[in-house]
Amino acid sequence: MELFPYEEFRPYQREIYEKTYTTLLTGGTLLINAPTGLGKTAAVISAAAKYILETGGVVHYTVRTRTELEPPVRELANIMRRGVELDYVVIKSRQDMCCYQQLKKLDYLEFLAECNLLKSMDKCVYYPPRDVSIPLKNVSAYIKFLCTAYSCPYEYAKARLNRAKLIISTYYYILGREHIDLKDRAVIIDEAHSIFDAVIHLYTVKVSETDVKSAYREAKKYGFLEEASKIYALLTFIRKMSGVVDLGDLLGIVEDLDLENAIWEIIKKKTDEKINPYTPLILLRELKNALKSRIKYFSEIRGEDATKVLVLQPLDPTSLVKEKLKEAKSVIYISGTLPISLFSTTLGLIKYSHIDISFSEYIPRQNYLSIVDLGVTTKFTERSEDMYVKIAQRIADIINISPGGVLAVFPSYEVLKGVRKYLSISIPHWYEGSQEVDLHNLPDRFFIGAVARGRYAEGVEYVRDGKNLLSTVAVVGVPYPEPSPYLEKRVESLRPRLGEKAWNSVYLYYAIIAVRQAIGRLFRGPGDRGVLIFLDRRYAEPDIWSSLSDILSGSLIVNELGEAKENIIHFFTSVLKVAK
Structure with missing residues (x-):
């Protein structure tokens, strides 16, 4: 069956289609730079579908933002309308996929806490997810269909991540902090020119003076006085310092914080009180984990007075990209503005194929x-x-x-x-x-x-x-x-x-x-x-x-x-x- 969803190939599309298929089949790295409007997505998705149907392999297609999910989903829908059956899943952030519109207005960490509270109290009508068959049209219709079927779109998609043959997701599910097993899988990274910025964003930790002050008050309120005193030391540090700060000094302040126990107890008490169980101590745990990780960070304090923010940013996003993708069978980077030479040099690629349509x-x-x-x-x-x-x-x-x-x-x-x-x-x-x-x-x-x-x-x-x-x-x-x-x-x-x-x-x-x-x-x-x-x-x-x-x-x-x-x-x- 012909998988390409249009009557004929545009100029350069066949080359992209064939080179993508060959790389998926044999493994390795392929860089594709082709201008917007050429039809890269249709060519690449078609090649991925052919590879999956012929070999049973798994392909993970990933984009930076939720709006960028639409083109690959649209092209997949065009292919499936030709009678092609593919086991696929589409996933983005839990909050973006939530059926409760009012929860989308919360800050993300507060949303997560509220989501977990609703599930623990059996008050989420969409959880646990139901296994349903979804007609694919676009991302919003995909989510709406699952909500109408009273099946949490996020939990539905998450449950299928390890068994779907084609996964279409945002970068987080490949490049985020959580480990994902990519062994023998193929990865396609769209808008690849933005990958370094995306990784920096995913691994950046920001804790404001207001966040630390709230954490101090909450620890004190719920009886964690020893933790409260250590949090106050962090608050004093942020108030006194500005500009670049020493990572060792920061770690010395937070490494003895017993945050796990405090967070657990505070969440439990808030859940019993039937209020949003979010606690700002979760942010401090994120800070502590980042400081204790193997990632090399740059730290600085920005702002003035009560608006100060402690920021940790990864120094070498290229090493994080390579670490995440090292077990993948093949990796295909595609973009309309990818400077092939600069990109390959920065990422340290030695052996790779490329298509560079100027x-x-x-x-x-x-x-x-x-x-x-x-x-x-x-x-x-x-x-x-x-x-x-x-x-x-x-x-x-x-x-x-x-x-x-x-x-x-x-x-x-x-x-x-x-x-x-x-x-x-x-x-x-x-x-x-x-x-x-x-x-x-x-x-x-x-x-x-x-x-x-x-x-x-x-x-x-x-x-x-x-x-x-x-x-x-x-x-x-x-x-x-x-x-x-x-x-x-x-x-x-x-x-x-x-x-x-x-x-x-x-x-x-x-x-x-x-x-x-x-x-x-x-x-x-x-x-x-x-x-x-x-x-x-x-x-x-x-x-x-x-x-x-x-x-x-x-x-x-x-x-x-x-x-x-x-x-x-x-x-x-x-x-x-x-x-x-």
């Missing part, structure tokens, strides 16, 4: 005009009011020339604010951080000032009736993450393994992904057309140029954007003629 292969060169302006930069040492004025003048010119929407992506809020005060815009306009953009009611011409890695520069579409409303994307500066003690420590931790490449694996990696994500707002498919403008001379430097060569090759290199004005006008005139 921007210029997918988008015809005549469909875009790219310009590098050498006359400006947002380099930290050269930021000034005069530089902000120059950038603002260029953006104003871009807006005046462009026939459609203009998206300007800034490296930080600081630069955005610096430039914004010199902009006077007559068309409808919005700035990230101060105004909400109604993406469903954008006019034909508009301007959005966005921030790299923000909500308007990644994962959003500016589309109406299938047509992209953007005509121009201007990348202002190079969107390196702002230097911080944490990032510098990460570079330092990578240096023994990567040497001079350590800095690129942290800073350049994030910058290149941010640029490609910004460009992806304008180019969602080979039929899109527009202008790409890079407002920073550093785009002409070797490291950045080589990392973006598929986009930058053939660019106009100018000292001032005005030099390219006639080229831009001619390009848009040609585009409008083609459209007519």
Whole structure:
């Protein structure tokens, strides 16, 4: 039976399908970089289904966020509508799958406590889960069907994790703290460019001064006076310290805390009182466990006065990824913005296969005009009011020339604010951080000032009736993450393994992904057309140029954007003629 759910393959889809199937069959590592709109998900899911049906193997397909579950579930549903039978399961966080809408408004730890309370008192009408057959359409329909059948969607999915042949989940179920046996299993990681950030998020521990104060009061209230005094020592430490703190000092404060007994007794008493059994001591247990684990952490205290927060972040997310995936039979990383060379170097991959479909292969060169302006930069040492004025003048010119929407992506809020005060815009306009953009009611011409890695520069579409409303994307500066003690420590931790490449694996990696994500707002498919403008001379430097060569090759290199004005006008005139 033909498993591919469409009449024919789009360009490059067959290559992805066949290479994915071969890797699943023989094992190993495959990196796939292919632009958005090409149909990666359909090709990969089809190959996974073929592999499962022919070999009986198990495939775990994982995505970063709950919204990213929809594409693989949708493609699986398309395959199953062709008469294919697959033993599958879809799972995300317990709270997201809960049938009680009012519980979704609680903080996550409070939700868990309330969930456990309802189950222990036999008051959850959806627990234990019922074994039902589910027609697959999309994630929300999957959950709604189970709720209608009075079967807890989370518990239903969890019970099937070890016997399903195809698992579609968020990253947590592969990369989280809990151990999962991946021996002889295949793992497909979607949006792989974000895997390091995702792992950092999953393993980060945050405990606020307010949390510690609440834990102290609760320990005291329920008679755990010795624990209360030790918790107060932690509270004093957080109040007195700021910035980077020593892990040994922290561990010395919390390692003798008898939290298990205190948590057990407090939960029991609260359950007897029929109140939410959550206790902030659970957060302190998480902190203690992190400090005592083998994971190398960076710790600092952020904020001031009563808003202080103790933060632990893993120093080497790459080692956590490798540890989690080391027993998998095969691992396939897929993304629309995966810098293959930087990614493989950072992860320490030596032997792997790859498919790297460049921007210029997918988008015809005549469909875009790219310009590098050498006359400006947002380099930290050269930021000034005069530089902000120059950038603002260029953006104003871009807006005046462009026939459609203009998206300007800034490296930080600081630069955005610096430039914004010199902009006077007559068309409808919005700035990230101060105004909400109604993406469903954008006019034909508009301007959005966005921030790299923000909500308007990644994962959003500016589309109406299938047509992209953007005509121009201007990348202002190079969107390196702002230097911080944490990032510098990460570079330092990578240096023994990567040497001079350590800095690129942290800073350049994030910058290149941010640029490609910004460009992806304008180019969602080979039929899109527009202008790409890079407002920073550093785009002409070797490291950045080589990392973006598929986009930058053939660019106009100018000292001032005005030099390219006639080229831009001619390009848009040609585009409008083609459209007519």
